[in-house]
Amino acid sequence: MPDPSPKASLQERTRYEPSEVEPRIAARWLESGLFHAEPAGTPEENYSIAIPPPNVTGSLHMGHALNGSIQDVLVRHHRMRGQRTKWVLGTDHAGIATQTQVEKQLIAEGSSREAIGREAFVDRVWEWRQRYGPQIIGQFQRLGASCDYQEERFTLDEGYAQAVMKVFVDLYDKGYIYRDRYMVNWDPGLGSAISDLEVEQREVDDTLYSIDYDLEDGGKLTVSTVRPETMLGDTAVAVNPDDERYRDLVGRTAILPLVGRRLPVIADEYVKPEFGTGQLKITPGHDPNDFEIGRRHGLEQVSVIGEDGRMAAEAGEPFAGLPVLEARDAVVAALEAEGRIAGREEYRHEVPYSHRSGERIEPLISLQWFMAMEQLAPPAIDAVTSGRVRITPDNHRRVYLDWMARIRPWCISRQLWWGHQLPIYYRREETYVGVEPPEGEGWERDPDVLDMWFSSALWPFATLGWPQQTEALRAFYPTDVLSTARDILFLWVARMIMMGLEFAGDVPFRDVYVHSVIQARDGRRMSKSLGTGIDPVDEIEAHGADAVRFGLLAMSSTQDVRYSAEKVGQGQQLANKLWNASRLVLLGVADGTRAGPQPRSVEDRWILARLVDAQAQTRDAIDSYDFARGALGLYAFVYGELCDWYLELVKPRLYDQEPEVSATLLHVLRDTLAMAHPFIPFVTEEIWSHLPGAEGLLAGLRVEDPDLSLRDPAAEAEVGRLIDAVQTLRGWRDLVGCRPGELVPVRLRAEGYEATAGQLARLARLTLIADGGNPVAKVPVAGGMVEVLAGGGFDPVEAERRRSDRRTTLDAEIARSQAKLSNQRFVDRAPAAVVEAERDKLARLRTDLEAL
RNA sequence: GGGCGCGUAGCUCAGUGGGAGAGCGCUCGCUUCACACGCGAGAGGUCGCUGGUUCGAAACCAGCCGCGCCCACCA
Numbered sequence: 067m068p069d070p071s072p073k074a075s076l077q078e079r080t081r082y083e084p085s086e087v088e089p090r091i092a093a094r095w096l097e098s099g100l101f102h103a104e105p106a107g108t109p110e111e112n113y114s115i116a117i118p119p120p121n122v123t124g125s126l127h128m129g130h131a132l133n134g135s136i137q138d139v140l141v142r143h144h145r146m147r148g149q150r151t152k153w154v155l156g157t158d159h160a161g162i163a164t165q166t167q168v169e170k171q172l173i174a175e176g177s178s179r180e181a182i183g184r185e186a187f188v189d190r191v192w193e194w195r196q197r198y199g200p201q202i203i204g205q206f207q208r209l210g211a212s213c214d215y216q217e218e219r220f221t222l223d224e225g226y227a228q229a230v231m232k233v234f235v236d237l238y239d240k241g242y243i244y245r246d247r248y249m250v251n252w253d254p255g256l257g258s259a260i261s262d263l264e265v266e267q268r269e270v271d272d273t274l275y276s277i278d279y280d281l282e283d284g285g286k287l288t289v290s291t292v293r294p295e296t297m298l299g300d301t302a303v304a305v306n307p308d309d310e311r312y313r314d315l316v317g318r319t320a321i322l323p324l325v326g327r328r329l330p331v332i333a334d335e336y337v338k339p340e341f342g343t344g345q346l347k348i349t350p351g352h353d354p355n356d357f358e359i360g361r362r363h364g365l366e367q368v369s370v371i372g373e374d375g376r377m378a379a380e381a382g383e384p385f386a387g388l389p390v391l392e393a394r395d396a397v398v399a400a401l402e403a404e405g406r407i408a409g410r411e412e413y414r415h416e417v418p419y420s421h422r423s424g425e426r427i428e429p430l431i432s433l434q435w436f437m438a439m440e441q442l443a444p445p446a447i448d449a450v451t452s453g454r455v456r457i458t459p460d461n462h463r464r465v466y467l468d469w470m471a472r473i474r475p476w477c478i479s480r481q482l483w484w485g486h487q488l489p490i491y492y493r494r495e496e497t498y499v500g501v502e503p504p505e506g507e508g509w510e511r512d513p514d515v516l517d518m519w520f521s522s523a524l525w526p527f528a529t530l531g532w533p534q535q536t537e538a539l540r541a542f543y544p545t546d547v548l549s550t551a552r553d554i555l556f557l558w559v560a561r562m563i564m565m566g567l568e569f570a571g572d573v574p575f576r577d578v579y580v581h582s583v584i585q586a587r588d589g590r591r592m593s594k595s596l597g598t599g600i601d602p603v604d605e606i607e608a609h610g611a612d613a614v615r616f617g618l619l620a621m622s623s624t625q626d627v628r629y630s631a632e633k634v635g636q637g638q639q640l641a642n643k644l645w646n647a648s649r650l651v652l653l654g655v656a657d658g659t660r661a662g663p664q665p666r667s668v669e670d671r672w673i674l675a676r677l678v679d680a681q682a683q684t685r686d687a688i689d690s691y692d693f694a695r696g697a698l699g700l701y702a703f704v705y706g707e708l709c710d711w712y713l714e715l716v717k718p719r720l721y722d723q724e725p726e727v728s729a730t731l732l733h734v735l736r737d738t739l740a741m742a743h744p745f746i747p748f749v750t751e752e753i754w755s756h757l758p759g760a761e762g763l764l765a766g767l768r769v770e771d772p773d774l775s776l777r778d779p780a781a782e783a784e785v786g787r788l789i790d791a792v793q794t795l796r797g798w799r800d801l802v803g804c805r806p807g808e809l810v811p812v813r814l815r816a817e818g819y820e821a822t823a824g825q826l827a828r829l830a831r832l833t834l835i836a837d838g839g840n841p842v843a844k845v846p847v848a849g850g851m852v853e854v855l856a857g858g859g860f861d862p863v864e865a866e867r868r869r870s871d872r873r874t875t876l877d878a879e880i881a882r883s884q885a886k887l888s889n890q891r892f893v894d895r896a897p898a899a900v901v902e903a904e905r906d907k908l909a910r911l912r913t914d915l916e917a918l
Numbered sequence: 919g920g921g922c923g924c925g926u927a928g929c930u931c932a933g934u935g936g937g938a939g940a941g942c943g944c945u946c947g948c949u950u951c952a953c954a955c956g957c958g959a960g961a962g963g964u965c966g967c968u969g970g971u972u973c974g975a976a977a978c979c980a981g982c983c984g985c986g987c988c989c990a991c992c993a
Contacts, residue, residue, distance in 0.1 A: 082953090291993060292993075293993090338992060353993080356991090356993090555988095620941085621930080625923065625986095626924090626986075626987075629930090630929095630931080632942040633942090639941095639953095639956095645952085646953035647952060649953080650953085651952085652952095698932080702940085793959090796959065799958095799959085801959080886973090889973065892973040894973075895972085
């Protein structure tokens, strides 16, 4: 990190400049080694989080920035509470995404992965990773994330690969992993099978064709399909067994047009009599439903579409070799020529698309590796129902449980080159599965790799050194919380829980926090392809990391929210406010002051009480994962209490160099910085470095529990009354046209200002006069009246109008209150405290009215 | 088809049984010796609609209207 420009003095820096400060602070943190935790102690006393590993090719997006901010609040908070805290860092090899990137690069060079071969290709991807992998790590540092950067893991590093291989072999040995020819979601764009979770349904307008099939012994039937080309693979026609119309059809034989194949007419419950003609063509090779029906009835499976997205040889001439869409037209044309198209209609329906490549899924039968989930799911269900894993917000709990209850086999093999290659070897009819390659000649390794989510599922324990029983594993597993967006609840979270229980002997985390999704300003999802993305790095450059962190946390919620530039602005202002408030204090306090609460007046007791309350509230917000409340509460304290009132109240004493107020101010500042640090770490660390007597980094400060003995309801009531009165009087002044600087002579006729009358006069610009003549105006304040005496320059007409408005309001409120209290049912049934409060209120209103 | 959630000030959102809130925006005033990324004062809301429960509903219940998301193999 280059040495920054010579540090301007506090005196000159009237504006907080994050771009100057943040890189300097980030460098200090990294050099300090504070973020690294040597393993010791137990998971119960330590605090750990495993970062959701970003894709190695990725760059920081808004989701990373939000989740990074959330996790960093948690990690910094617990570190400052004195826990040994580790935030496990690393990246994911992200099989598909990374392979696609490098392939694009190759194609741009006029080459391809096939041209250079697997080995050279994988080398190329590793080079890519060395080059682009550090980018996103640097961006997390820019955000201020206090990860343990000394121990970065990668889902394809050597130790991690060992863990993956061991898990695979163990699961195979237990019989959970098996090979099957089964209907899979084939992604023609990728040239690979993908799992159910990587498929998304999209609404599509298609044409629904009705096609006549002749019956062998005379007559015909009519089937409907949006994919006429698949009829070449039909092996039956089905009707519902209860469908009276077709009872005598069952058992007869239809003839498949164009092909001539004899199709048995079968009866199956799946067929809906009311849909179309109630006669359904059965294509076990290319439709998941038909596949199941085919298995039930022992039907032949004919694959007419190949993995290359073209019609296979089985499709016959002239269709074999044609791309699917061309084949569709050709089949329709051929059927039309035979007069078999009985109808077409526009048809809107949902169709599976690949979440990875964006292409339409081609369901087909393929030989793949699967993982059975029946044994793994129940313990993972129990972990959540028993509360060993808590999910926040808890409406996601049921979503998780519903999915787990209906969990299906997981297709784990991918026809890719970048990833964990299956530890499976074939020789003729033999299959060998093992971490080490088999002895002997002639073995060939299965070319497929594992679904990236298989390796990600091991993340919380594989990163800590499993299968070795390491110190790190003993100290930090289970981790405390997993913070994530809900879109990978099944893909990742559920699988981590299953794998953690199966292999690491415990749940991988105690809490799952599901954060909101930040949408674009117009409510659409943020996405590069839609052009709706906002780059958090740009935002950090423009407004500072603290501002972005604050903004994201403040807009976070239990539901999806639109990106709010205003909240980021609020964060930027907070940083600037804190900086300038600190300048006031640091430039003003007496030399040699030691920080410590030394209350001498009611406002001192008040700010100490408010500080303790803010500390408790902030802590509670963090502990309950309510980051918006935490961030906004912090803002409210700094603006609404510390700066607007306390600093204004004590300025005269500060200028007088009163030692006690210096000590108290430094104490409040110190504690405020510590409280704010998890949310806005840079500005607080920078200010901390200017604090007299501050040693070391704020990030490493050990924070004590809030000192509840400083709570002070009496001081809060007294200063609360003062604040109300000042605001009332300022409002009055503004309304009646008092010049801003002018001192108005008044007589205070109100209770409860014994200790604060001087402050009231100063802040509302009044001159207090003990006696004097008749008032020329009256301003009601809590506890009584401020009588304005002759001599102040104001508009008497406006003053009278104000008084009369106030009377109208009071009359209305009194009427409402009286009505309420004269309602016998209210008095009888409402809680006594509520009724009592209503009576007090009425009394107060009447007093105020009388005073007027 | 099943499930979850949302509809509160011009905008983005808090508020879950006892007198409607924040930030931004808007209006007016202020070169007040920390901050004009500032200070002070204001305007602005039938809390989607209808019905119900309750002494009392923005909040709880039901229905309706509008919007979003997740899950699901109807050609």
